[in-house]
Amino acid sequence: MDPYYLALTTVTLASIYGLLALGISIIWSSLGMINMAQGFTFAVSGYGAWLVAQSLSSNGFAVVAGGLVTGALAGALIGAIAFIPLYDKPNFPLRSLIATLAISMLGAQTLLWLFGPRVKALPKIFGYGSFHIGTVVASHEKVGSIVCSVILLLVTLAWMKRSRRGLEIRAMMQNPEGAALVGVGLRSTAMAVMAVTGAMAGLAAVLLSQNYFVSPYAGTTPLVKGMVVALAGGLGSISGALIAALLVGLIEAVTAVTLGGQYVLITQFLFIIAVLLIRPRGIAGMIEHTRE
Amino acid sequence: MPPDMPQEALADTQAAPPATVAAPRPRAATLPIGRRRVLPSLRGHGGASWQRQRYPFTRRTPLLFATRYNPLTLAAERQLLDPRPVLWLVALAVLAVAPPLFGDNSFVAASTTFEMFAAINLVWMLQIGTAGIFSLASLATVGVGAYGTAALSVYAGFPWWAMWLVGPLFGLAFGVIITIPAVRLEGFYYALLTVGIAELCRVYVIQSQPLGAANNGLFGADGFVPDSMRERPGLVLGFYAGFALMLGGLLLYRVVNGQRLGRLLRAAPERHEAFAEALGINYRAARIRVFLISSAGLGGIGGFYATLLHGASPSLFTIDQLLLLLAMIVIGGIGTAEGAVVGTLIVVLLDKVFIGLGPIRLILIAGIMLGTVLFLRGGLFGIPAQYRAWRGMKRSERRAARSDREGETMPEEAIEIADKQAIVVKRFDARLRAELRRLISDALIEEHRTSAGKRRSDTLERVLAYFRSAAVTDKYAILAVKPFAEYRIVALSGRRGVPPRVVDDQVFATPEAARHGVFCKRVQDLMDS
Numbered sequence: 001m002d003p004y005y006l007a008l009t010t011v012t013l014a015s016i017y018g019l020l021a022l023g024i025s026i027i028w029s030s031l032g033m034i035n036m037a038q039g040f041t042f043a044v045s046g047y048g049a050w051l052v053a054q055s056l057s058s059n060g061f062a063v064v065a066g067g068l069v070t071g072a073l074a075g076a077l078i079g080a081i082a083f084i085p086l087y088d089k090p091n092f093p094l095r096s097l098i099a100t101l102a103i104s105m106l107g108a109q110t111l112l113w114l115f116g117p118r119v120k121a122l123p124k125i126f127g128y129g130s131f132h133i134g135t136v137v138a139s140h141e142k143v144g145s146i147v148c149s150v151i152l153l154l155v156t157l158a159w160m161k162r163s164r165r166g167l168e169i170r171a172m173m174q175n176p177e178g179a180a181l182v183g184v185g186l187r188s189t190a191m192a193v194m195a196v197t198g199a200m201a202g203l204a205a206v207l208l209s210q211n212y213f214v215s216p217y218a219g220t221t222p223l224v225k226g227m228v229v230a231l232a233g234g235l236g237s238i239s240g241a242l243i244a245a246l247l248v249g250l251i252e253a254v255t256a257v258t259l260g261g262q263y264v265l266i267t268q269f270l271f272i273i274a275v276l277l278i279r280p281r282g283i284a285g286m287i288e289h290t291r292e
Numbered sequence: 293m294p295p296d297m298p299q300e301a302l303a304d305t306q307a308a309p310p311a312t313v314a315a316p317r318p319r320a321a322t323l324p325i326g327r328r329r330v331l332p333s334l335r336g337h338g339g340a341s342w343q344r345q346r347y348p349f350t351r352r353t354p355l356l357f358a359t360r361y362n363p364l365t366l367a368a369e370r371q372l373l374d375p376r377p378v379l380w381l382v383a384l385a386v387l388a389v390a391p392p393l394f395g396d397n398s399f400v401a402a403s404t405t406f407e408m409f410a411a412i413n414l415v416w417m418l419q420i421g422t423a424g425i426f427s428l429a430s431l432a433t434v435g436v437g438a439y440g441t442a443a444l445s446v447y448a449g450f451p452w453w454a455m456w457l458v459g460p461l462f463g464l465a466f467g468v469i470i471t472i473p474a475v476r477l478e479g480f481y482y483a484l485l486t487v488g489i490a491e492l493c494r495v496y497v498i499q500s501q502p503l504g505a506a507n508n509g510l511f512g513a514d515g516f517v518p519d520s521m522r523e524r525p526g527l528v529l530g531f532y533a534g535f536a537l538m539l540g541g542l543l544l545y546r547v548v549n550g551q552r553l554g555r556l557l558r559a560a561p562e563r564h565e566a567f568a569e570a571l572g573i574n575y576r577a578a579r580i581r582v583f584l585i586s587s588a589g590l591g592g593i594g595g596f597y598a599t600l601l602h603g604a605s606p607s608l609f610t611i612d613q614l615l616l617l618l619a620m621i622v623i624g625g626i627g628t629a630e631g632a633v634v635g636t637l638i639v640v641l642l643d644k645v646f647i648g649l650g651p652i653r654l655i656l657i658a659g660i661m662l663g664t665v666l667f668l669r670g671g672l673f674g675i676p677a678q679y680r681a682w683r684g685m686k687r688s689e690r691r692a693a694r695s696d697r698e699g700e701t702m703p704e705e706a707i708e709i710a711d712k713q714a715i716v717v718k719r720f721d722a723r724l725r726a727e728l729r730r731l732i733s734d735a736l737i738e739e740h741r742t743s744a745g746k747r748r749s750d751t752l753e754r755v756l757a758y759f760r761s762a763a764v765t766d767k768y769a770i771l772a773v774k775p776f777a778e779y780r781i782v783a784l785s786g787r788r789g790v791p792p793r794v795v796d797d798q799v800f801a802t803p804e805a806a807r808h809g810v811f812c813k814r815v816q817d818l819m820d821s
Contacts, residue, residue, distance in 0.1 A: 102661040103658075105658040224488055227484050280481065
């Protein structure tokens with residue numbers, strides 16, 4: 001087992017899982033909503049990037065921008081449908097969960113209807129070259145996706161820490177009612193959260209589509225993985241999500257090397273169930289009652 | 293008038309009672325309001341209506357009749373309080389007869405699918421509604437039952453009846469496995485985990501060669517429809533087996549939800565667990581028991597699935613199929629058996645009968661699901677309760693918006709008062725007072741002061757006639773403290789043995805002045821009312 005290869009694969013996977021899990025985690029902690037439509041955002045941003053590549057230009061920046069913008073728009077749409085009308089209604093958590101599930105079903109079928117079942121391929125935005133790190137061959141693609149997602153993660157974290165809007169989001173995470181009392185607009189903040197997390201999913205879609213294809217159901221597996229990573233990290237915790245993304249990525253890499261690709265999901269699940277049995281709130285999760 | 297009012301103010305009001313009379317305000321528009329539950333009523337109730345039939349070993353009556361006398365005709369009546377059993381019977385009878393008689397082959401097959409999904413949803417409703425465990429691994433449990441029994445049939449030669457017997461065991465085993473995290477996790481953590489478990493099963497089944505990865509499913513299991521049967525009788529046999537399965541699902545729902553376990557859990561709803569625990573209800577054990585029972589039920593349905601379709605396919609584990617099932621119970625309404633069945637009916641109808649529409653029909657289903665969850669609190673069968681809540685809200689809004697009710701009974705209150713005559717009297721009184729208030733003027737009061745013992749004007753007589761007809765309770769009277777020297781105004785208690793109470797400190801020297809004082813007081817009360 002080559003440690004360099006392992007490290008590279010781990011970091012690649014962790015960066016993409018981190019993007020997905022962080023989105024789910026932030027949405028849950030600030031909006032109190034489980035966004036099961038994150039997979040739809042993922043799929044629709046893939047199509048957005050594909051449309052940009054087809055009709056405008058296949059320049060890497062244009063494709064990434066296409067994915068980001070489509071993701072942000074899809075996220076805002078989900079927020080407008082599932083959060084804004086429901087957040088002050090009784091039984092909000094369950095109803096918003098079902099609403100986002102309905103949106104993901106609606107979205108997948110609409111994509112299937114509009115674009116047909118044939119998968120689409122995105123242009124290789126990082127080129128085909130590769131270089132050596134230690135003993136391992138690192139393709140531009142892998143390094144490019146690591147760099148891109150790390151940049152987006154850092155930008156998001158800095159924005160959450162430094163900006164006014166980020167302060168509002170963090171206030172809403174800690175105590176939504178208190179935030180509303182001191183003048184944080186719940187609706188506008190929620191829409192900002194949805195747009196930013198949507199953009200994160202959009203970037204993840206463009207990056208993952210370098211290896212896989214764009215299809216109406218492309219979002220399912222990333223959704224499930226992002227969700228369980230967020231779960232293992234603890235819903236609502238940013239650092240927990242990142243730690244969990246690294247651990248799950250490591251387990252996936254180790255399993256793929258030692259046991260074989262078909263056991264990846266099983267070992268991941270065993271790990272996550274073990275984590276949750278020991279710490280029911282995840283690695284660094286907030287206690288649910290705190291949020292209430 | 294408050295008793296501590298200063299004397300000057302009193303004198304002031306006596307001298308110049310409010311002369312300005314408000315013009316009659318236009319009455320607020322009222323909407324027709326009522327609380328009429330239209331119940332079918334049968335003629336007569338004799339001694340027979342007191343002898344209720346009961347389900348064996350329970351205290352449940354099949355049909356609950358209330359006896360009463362019609363308030364209008366005074367005829368004896370019987371009313372069926374809960375018509376749902378009758379509706380269930382009619383619906384099930386139609387379902388049992390209509391598809392095999394009138395449907396073509398594809399319709400009978402779709403009806404069988406409906407019955408199977410209805411059974412799954414009924415048992416799943418036990419997990420979500422009764423036990424309150426939001427498990428999304430219901431279809432995965434069915435899948436485990438189907439794959440397990442199909443594998444036993446393919447590799448060990450189990451016949452169909454043995455598959456039916458073994459199916460619940462697979463479901464139970466899977467249920468035990470997925471219950472372990474449920475002990476520790478709460479709410480959404482568990483929901484997300486079960487989605488992941490279903491995905492795990494799907495990936496495993498797709499990749500496992502013994503479970504038919506190459507053929508897109510494990511097929512070749514024994515079926516309960518004999519091979520010698522022709523197509524139509526085979527379909528009809530499948531339909532009736534599915535019907536029996538659905539009845540079994542209904543029975544299980546009824547037994548678990550309606551009996552002791554269900555009652556225990558109804559006493560421990562979400563956020564009130566601590567209270568239930570304080571009452572000695574072990575709600576965790578009850579939840580897990582319901583979960584395991586329903587898992588076994590789902591496994592049994594999986595066994596049925598395998599014998600009906602001669603195998604199992606990975607589509608049982610896909611999120612799309614799960615979402616379709618979730619759409620069914622969400623549209624019908626979580627927590628009721630009729631919601632599970634009617635939601636299934638709607639979705640299967642859209643899905644199977646309008647199959648020519650392609651993806652649009654699924655878009656339609658998802659749209660209905662989204663609309664339901666956005667606008668309805670409890671699905672289709674929650675509409676009556678939601679409507680009542682909405683109407684109550686509107687009613688209280690309207691009640692609050694009306695600042696002055698002018699002594700009248702509001703329509704919202706009127707439906708709660710049995711003696712309608714009292715309402716009429718009150719309304720007449722209010723209108724009469726409004727009419728009399730218009731007659732009061734300074735000149736009238738002056739006339740009363742000066743015309744003691746003389747003939748009075750018609751207007752004044754009208755006012756006095758109304759005052760004289762007042763009820764004895766709280767009626768003003770004159771108390772002669774010292775005859776021809778000191779008179780005071782008192783109010784009668786209206787009850788025997790309870791003396792009149794002194795109204796204020798005013799002292800009058802003559803009976804005429806005292807009478808005028810009473811008149812002024814009554815005028816004051818009239819203007820205030």
